[in-house]
Amino acid sequence: MRVSIVHPRDLGAAEIGRWRELQTATPAFDSPFLSPEFTVTVGSLRDHVRVAIMHDGPDMVGFLPFERHPLGIGQPVAAGLTDAQGMVYAKDLEFDPQQLLKDCGLAVLEFDHLVSTQPLLPARHTRHPSPIIDMRDGYEAYIETIKVTSGKTYRTTAYKSRKLQRDVGPLRHDYATTDPVALRTLLGWKTDQYRRTGRNDRFSKPWIVELVERLLATDTEHFAGTLDMVYVDGRPMAGHFGLRTATTLAGWFPAYDTAFAKYSPGLIHHLAMAEKAAGAGIQVIDMGRGEKEYKEKLKNGEYEVVEGRIARTSPGAGVHWMLRVPVRKARGTVLASPALRTTADKALKTFGRIRTSLQSS
Incomplete structure (x- = not known):
């Protein structure tokens, strides 16, 4: 096994073609976050992105995109933003993960959304x-399932949609739009949401805004940025920006205008988005890891992702352990307990209200 390390901008047509071939051959890799286009786009904005290409004789048999930080600390590409992480590789590939880390110049490689079937499993x-x-059985079959598993939610959402149209006006859904005004509106809602809930505003970082803009401008058979917006009486009400392969749409940045909160605009939008996406050939919408009420109400299945790290004995791995592992364990304890999770969420929202108040004063 031979490993070569390249920056994404140095990937040629042969490498990207082989990466895509391996990705489409395995259903577990059908996530746009594992597509070569995603890594190439992030790499155009982040110089520390690399791709390890694994060779078995003349054949390319695996691709591992990663970020290499000081002290040999490795992270997934666009760490903190991605809901599927890991390698894209040939079936039955065998290798030594420790040797792969050494070849990549890494002391440690951490994940929080590693595809669970990966040979990199810590x-x-x-x-x-x-x-x-x-x-995969069609939109109507999905709705019939939801009527059974979340019947009250489905009926309430349908009622609120009708009431919204009586109170305000007709609904219009623009799926897969490239309207930059719609994108700016959505990102503004998302920033407000981060601030209200006490979270860090991802869009305060210019490179993330530019990443989203570049991905919106990408539209191929295999990969695209997908923006859609629901309007009521011509006014934007709710929307979402995500990424797709030919058959999977990854949920990424959903948001809505809080002026319509009493009508459950997020649920109205997600059901409308699912119908439009199914009509465009999407078979799965991956809503991503996270304890969100709307996900529990809308889901009819789930994948599994892994959080952890692989490491070599080194000073960099020791520093990483001290800085990250105790914090991760504490966060995991909170997330595993509904009572602690609720308390933490309330504390963040209180912080968000105070921060918003101070910023507006």
């Missing part, structure tokens, strides 16, 4: 569900 790890909307 010895110590935690597994987490990633809820999905499974429409």
Whole structure:
């Protein structure tokens, strides 16, 4: 086994073609976050992105995209933003993960959304569900399932949609739009949401805004940025920006205008998005890991992702352990307990209200 390390901009047509071939051959890799286009786009904005290409004789048999940080600390590409991480590789590939880390110049490689079937699976790890909307049997079959598993939610959402149209006006859904005004509106809602809930505003980082803009401008058979918006009486009400392969749409940045909060605009939008996506050939919407009420109400299946790290004995791995592992364990304890999770969420929202108040004063 031979490993070569390249920057994404140095990938040629042969490498990208082989990467895509390996990705489409294995259903577990059908996530746009594992597509070569995603890594190439992030790499155009982040110089520390690399791709390890694994060779078995003349054949390319695996691709591992990663970020290499000081002290040999490795992370997934666009760490903190991605809901599927890991390698894209040939079936039955065998290799030594420790040697791969050494070849990549890494002391440690951490994940929080590692595809669970990966040979990079750390010895110590935690597994987490990633809820999905499974429409492989069609949108109507999905709706029939939801009527059984979340019947009250489905009926209430349908009623609120009708009431919204009576109170305000007709609904219009623009699926897969490239309207930059719609994108700016959505990102503004998302920034407000981050601030209200006490979270860090991802869009305060210019490179993330530019990443989203570049991905929106990408549209191929195999990969695209997908923006859609629901309007009521011509006014934007709710929307989402995500990424797709030919058959999977990854949920990424959903948001809505809080002026319509009493009508459950997020649920109205997600059901409308699922119908439009199914009509465009999408079979699965991966809503991503996370304890969100709307995901529990809309899901009819789930994937599994892994959190953990693989490491070589080195000073960099020791520093990483001290800085990250105790914090991760504490966060995991909170997320595993509904009572602690609720308390933490309330504290973040209180912080968000105070921060918003101070910023507006």
